Structure formats: structure tokens, C-alpha cells
Amino acid sequence: MDFASPPFIDWQNPPAKDELRLIPIGGLGEFGMNALVVHTAKSLFLVDCGQLFPSEDQPGIDSIIPDFAYLEPFAERIDAVLLTHGHEDHLGALPYFLERWPVPVYGTAFTMGLLEGKLREHELWSPRHMHVVEDFAKVKVGRGEIQAEWIPVTHSIPDACAIALHTPWGVVVHTGDYKLDPSPVDGRLTGTARLTELGDQGVAVLLSDSTNILNTKPTPSEEECRGGLRDAFRATKGKLFTATFSSNIHRIQIFLDLAYEEGRKVCLLGRSMERNVTVARSLKRLALPDDLFIEPKEVPLFPPKKVAVLCTGSQGEEMAALQRILKGEVKGLKMVDGDRLLLSSRAIPGNEVSISRTLDTAARLGAETTLEGIGVVHATGHGHRPDSAAMISMVRPRHMVPVHGTYRNLKVHAQLAASMGYDKEHILFLDGGECLRLFKDGRVQEAGSVPVGKCFVDQGVDHMVDARVIHDRLILQEDGIVIATLVVDPDTGDLAAEPSILTRGFVVLNDDQAYSELLRLTVRNAFDEAPREIRKDRDLLVEFLRQSLRRTIRKTTQTRPVVVPMILETGGGEAPPPPAPAPRKRKR
Structure with missing residues (x-):
């Protein structure tokens, strides 16, 4: 097996x-x-x-x-x-x-x-x-x-x-x-x-x-969440902010039932939350009074203990509604002392750090984020x-x-x-x-x-993008990019100027100018030493220079940035980019 x-x-x-x-x-x-x-x-x-x-x-x-x-x-x-x-x-x-x-x-x-x-x-x-x-x-x-x-x-x-x-x-x-x-x-x-x-x-x-x-x-019933959510409503003196999965219409139904029972108006936030609730209501998969919902701009018109906010962002997603609330980007809706943030969901593996950061941000704003005294708020x-x-x-x-x-x-x-x-x-x-x-x-x-x-x-x-593109993005993210530009005289085939080195996100340990000079020298020597059959083929020459630079960089820094040699010809209206800033020093 x-x-x-x-x-x-x-x-x-x-x-x-x-x-x-x-x-x-x-x-x-x-x-x-x-x-x-x-x-x-x-x-x-x-x-x-x-x-x-x-x-x-x-x-x-x-x-x-x-x-x-x-x-x-x-x-x-x-x-x-x-x-x-x-x-x-x-x-x-x-x-x-x-x-x-x-x-x-x-x-x-x-x-x-x-x-x-x-x-x-x-x-x-x-x-x-x-x-x-x-x-x-x-x-x-x-x-x-x-x-x-x-x-x-x-x-x-x-x-x-x-x-x-x-x-x-x-x-x-x-x-x-x-x-x-x-x-x-x-x-x-x-x-x-x-x-x-x-x-x-x-x-x-x-x-x-x-x-x-x-x-x-035994598998818990969805109804088991009702008691825990009721605890949260009753224990919250200010606004109750709750984030959950927008497709969990059953959880949303329980939340809306309790908001109605506890006399709270509900502010829905999040594109998928609003869309899914609209679909569910149109198909009679949600039952609720028409006057239960309010817009964010209406929240200040009600006492905090009369407001509940249901939103997306339970996994700490950067673009979700909860993050906009925490950043103060939703007009009329602030998270303050006395409020509570409740995540009515499981932590999907890989999201633990973003979830922890979300809860920490809410705590800094004064909101209660613990589940002490509150029962089950999520069922699989x-x-x-x-x-x-x-x-x-x-x-x-x-x-x-x-x-x-x-x-x-x-x-x-x-x-x-x-x-x-x-x-x-x-x-x-x-x-x-x-x-x-x-x-x-x-x-x-x-x-x-x-x-x-x-x-x-x-x-x-x-x-669609190729897996190689993702590989290159990861390298750029980790080790940056090094671009070597060479200007060649098309008549003689020789260099018309010294190579220039441009780097972004590439960090070296020692003297910046000295290391840039090492890379320029590496490119110059590789060009001079390239066999004639390679010099005649632009693609072969680019790959030859790339491998030479990679070997030097790997040997001296143990990093693997993306290396891009560029070969330009004089007289073609093209010019090399201006000299790049030297690589930043890596702190020891």
C-alpha cells in the first residue's frame, strides 16, 4: 500500500x-x-x-x-x-x-x-x-x-x-x-x-x-456552536467582531439568529460574505428580518453593545475585510476598548502566523481576543x-x-x-x-x-505561469537579481566599454565597491576567454557569461541570485543602463 x-x-x-x-x-x-x-x-x-x-x-x-x-x-x-x-x-x-x-x-x-x-x-x-x-x-x-x-x-x-x-x-x-x-x-x-x-x-x-x-x-454538530457564540454575544460589552468562512451559511444563520435575539444590528463586510449572503437569501437558505443589517457608516448611530460585525478574514488574509477594519480603513467602523474579536473558524495549516498577527493587532487596539468563558465557536x-x-x-x-x-x-x-x-x-x-x-x-x-x-x-x-517562473520568483525573493550589461562593437566583436553591474535585493558581506569590481572583472574575463564559436552565438555567449557569474557569486557569498547578462551593440541606438547602486552590505 x-x-x-x-x-x-x-x-x-x-x-x-x-x-x-x-x-x-x-x-x-x-x-x-x-x-x-x-x-x-x-x-x-x-x-x-x-x-x-x-x-x-x-x-x-x-x-x-x-x-x-x-x-x-x-x-x-x-x-x-x-x-x-x-x-x-x-x-x-x-x-x-x-x-x-x-x-x-x-x-x-x-x-x-x-x-x-x-x-x-x-x-x-x-x-x-x-x-x-x-x-x-x-x-x-x-x-x-x-x-x-x-x-x-x-x-x-x-x-x-x-x-x-x-x-x-x-x-x-x-x-x-x-x-x-x-x-x-x-x-x-x-x-x-x-x-x-x-x-x-x-x-x-x-x-x-x-x-x-x-x-x-465523535463529529460535533454545527448546532454546538450556538452556545459558544451566545456566550460571546453576552460577554461582549462593546461591538462583537466575528470572522468566519463566507460560504458557511449555517454558521452565518446561527450568528444572525443570536444577533436578533440579543438586540444587535449586524454589519456585513467582505465581498464574498456579502455575495454569498445575497445568494443564500435569494434561495431562501437564510432566514432573517429585513431590518437586521446596517451599513458601516451607520455603526456610530448605535451603542457599541447593539452592534455585531460579521466579516471575512478569519485566516489573517491581507486583503480581507478584517484587515481593513484593523487598519482603520472602513469609514465609521473602528475596533476599540470593550470590543471583542472572535475567529469562528479553524486555522488552516500554514496560516498560523498571519492569524496570530491578526489577533495581536486587535489586542493592541484594545479588543478582547481570548476565548475564556466562551464555549465552542467552530465545528468542522x-x-x-x-x-x-x-x-x-x-x-x-x-x-x-x-x-x-x-x-x-x-x-x-x-x-x-x-x-x-x-x-x-x-x-x-x-x-x-x-x-x-x-x-x-x-x-x-x-x-x-x-x-x-x-x-x-x-x-x-x-x-497560466510555468513552474519555472515560480522558481525564479522565489530566487528573486530570497537572493535578488544581478544584471551584467556588456556593450560590444559589432565590427570587431570586442567590448566597447567596461561591463556594468546592476543589482536589486542582492546583499554582500564585505566592501560593496570591491565586490562590484569583482563581478565586473568576472564578466570581463569570461568574455575575453570565451571560445570563438561561443562569441559568434549570442545565446551561447549569454549562457557562458551567466554560468561564470553564478560560479563567482556562489563561491563568494553562498547565494543564488537570478543572473541576467545583457549584450548590447554600439550603433544600434541602445545604451547600457546607468551604473547601479553598489550591493548593500549584509549585517553580520
Whole structure:
């Protein structure tokens, strides 16, 4: 049970007529970017099409999406996208997918409401391609040979569903993200009776959420947050500032209920918060009085103890509404002594520093930030291990496939299935791109892999960037850049002037002028020593000079800045840039 790389299958040709392929092109071995390809001889469709948010070591990147290379040879067969729910890690890549392949998309009402806003931003909204499905609805996809069924599940967003695929190769159940909440805020329970019925009828494959498999405690209900949030309302003498995930409409409903009960007006802040609340209200997924909300400019008109602020920024995001509040950039809304800041969310790994900085800033402004005397204010939307065991017990699949999670999560989920009586042959432990084959005679096999990867989206230039660009950005961030400019006489091929050195973000230990002179001398000597065949080829000469400079810099400073030699010719109207400031000294 490991991630040893299997051989590539003949992925540029469609499956055989008696074969169904299930291929995860994201969401395995990591959290996010969930996407499953379902491929037959006739057609191909996706279950979810999500994005992954970048980490700090991916500067300038706004989003990471699956590489859709596998789909290219089958463009004419791509049939649809089926969505389990509306979180970004399940639908965030759709604008880039639909721009290339404008196929029908199916999802529940709130899911499609969120998608509409996203596609309108990208000028890709096409009502004729968007199809809203009800709970337990069945839709024919795959050129009519597969029937998809949406089964309600509880999660931290309205209208989440598992999807059951009724195929000639057997039933495949994809749980999406879920937990088994016995008392959901909106009263919409997981369709356990239908899942059990499918188990009775026979399920070939279960692909099940592994996000919280490491937690062995019972999964908390969302309703458990009501008591803790009520504590916070009653313990706060001034304004109560609360940041949470903008898609968690159930948490927002609890917050609005309590604000109404406690006689507080609510100020909503944050673009996604306002948009999602608008969508939820239009679909009757939120119930609240019309006069509950106020604008930021109206806040000073009410006593502080009569105001609650609900905003984005629970992860310390630099551009979120909470940061604008802390910086005093929201007119009419200040955080002061007597106020409280509450983060009603979990800390996503990697955000701990920014969250701590946010709380510290609020404390400096006089706000209370501790949870002393306050109960639970966050409940996960993903089931713990007992829920995973219950799902397996209900569905009773012949083959179990852990999805959505790191290697560790998938492995523990596989071990859970083994402890419930599944043998190794019926626990299918996949990595991204690995292919699962279903045959009409009931066989299910792991059978090689297809090319998968990631595409990096830089929305500043609105296109994909290569991984090498990210590598260069990291080097620039860490060690800076050194530009060496040489002016060459085109008639003689000799230098027409001494080389100049320009640096940015590059720091040296010793004498600045002396080090600049060393770099100039390195470039001059390298140019003079370059063989004739290299001097004749501009590209070869640039690379020769680059390598010479890199060796000198690495040997003398142990750093690896980006090195850019520039060769200009006299008489061409070009001149070298003015001499650069010498490198700054690095403090010992």
C-alpha cells in the first residue's frame, strides 16, 4: 500500500467498450483541487473541478488548478461536469475548464448560485449550460449510458450532496465532502436511508472523504456552536467582531439568529460574505428580518453593545475585510476598548502566523481576543473517523477508495476499511492520475496512470505561469537579481566599454565597491576567454557569461541570485543602463 509509480496506460486512446475508467486528477495526496474523471468508450465527464490555494512559497500565484492534459485527446467526448457542492476546492477551476470546454454543468441550487457569480466575473456565464438539480434527482450523462443521482449530505455549506453513478459497470458512490450531523441548522439531513438502500442493492466502488479521518472523536454538530457564540454575544460589552468562512451559511444563520435575539444590528463586510449572503437569501437558505443589517457608516448611530460585525478574514488574509477594519480603513467602523474579536473558524495549516498577527493587532487596539468563558465557536464540516466507518457500513461497497486528503489521511482511511473486514484486494489506494478500471463482469482493477500535474494561475496577467517562473520568483525573493550589461562593437566583436553591474535585493558581506569590481572583472574575463564559436552565438555567449557569474557569486557569498547578462551593440541606438547602486552590505 504505497505510492509507487505504476506504468502509464495507453491514455491517448479511449477505454474499451467493456471498460469504465475512474481517474482522480486532483485531490489525492493533498487537500484541495478535487476532480475525478469518469471515462467510457462513448464519453467523458468530471465529478467536481476544484482549485488549490497557493502557499507562501508560490509568490504571485492566485490559484492552482488541475492540469487537464489527459482530456485533450477526448475534447469531443467531454460531456458534463457534476458538482457535489459549492466550495472552491470543488468548483474553483471551472472558469478555466469551461473557457476551454463549454459543457453542461449540474449541481444543486446554492452550488449553482455560487458558480453563477464566479462565471459572471470571468464573463463565462451561459444559462443554457447550467442545470440546477434537486435532492435525490437523477440525470442521464455520459451520452445516456450513466445516470447520476444527487444524495443530500450535511456539510459546512448548503445543498452539499454525494453523487451516485448508476452505470452498466455497477454503482459508484462519491461522497463529496460530508459529515453525519444529526441536527443540521437547516434541518436538511444526510440521505442515510438512500445510501443504505444503495448498499442493499450493491455498490461496486465507494470514493469517500478522508479529510478528518485522523480524528477519532465523535463529529460535533454545527448546532454546538450556538452556545459558544451566545456566550460571546453576552460577554461582549462593546461591538462583537466575528470572522468566519463566507460560504458557511449555517454558521452565518446561527450568528444572525443570536444577533436578533440579543438586540444587535449586524454589519456585513467582505465581498464574498456579502455575495454569498445575497445568494443564500435569494434561495431562501437564510432566514432573517429585513431590518437586521446596517451599513458601516451607520455603526456610530448605535451603542457599541447593539452592534455585531460579521466579516471575512478569519485566516489573517491581507486583503480581507478584517484587515481593513484593523487598519482603520472602513469609514465609521473602528475596533476599540470593550470590543471583542472572535475567529469562528479553524486555522488552516500554514496560516498560523498571519492569524496570530491578526489577533495581536486587535489586542493592541484594545479588543478582547481570548476565548475564556466562551464555549465552542467552530465545528468542522468533515466527518471524523466514526462517520467514515458509518459511511462504509451503510454503503457496503465491494471496493473502497479513500479520497480527499494527504497520503497519511488516505492510508489511515484504508486501514479503517481493513479493520472492518476489507482485504487488500478490495481497498484501492490511489494517487493522483492513477487509473481505476471497472469491467462489466464485475472486475475492478488498478491499471496504470495518466499524466497529471498542476497549472498555476497568475490573475494579474490572467494566464497560466510555468513552474519555472515560480522558481525564479522565489530566487528573486530570497537572493535578488544581478544584471551584467556588456556593450560590444559589432565590427570587431570586442567590448566597447567596461561591463556594468546592476543589482536589486542582492546583499554582500564585505566592501560593496570591491565586490562590484569583482563581478565586473568576472564578466570581463569570461568574455575575453570565451571560445570563438561561443562569441559568434549570442545565446551561447549569454549562457557562458551567466554560468561564470553564478560560479563567482556562489563561491563568494553562498547565494543564488537570478543572473541576467545583457549584450548590447554600439550603433544600434541602445545604451547600457546607468551604473547601479553598489550591493548593500549584509549585517553580520
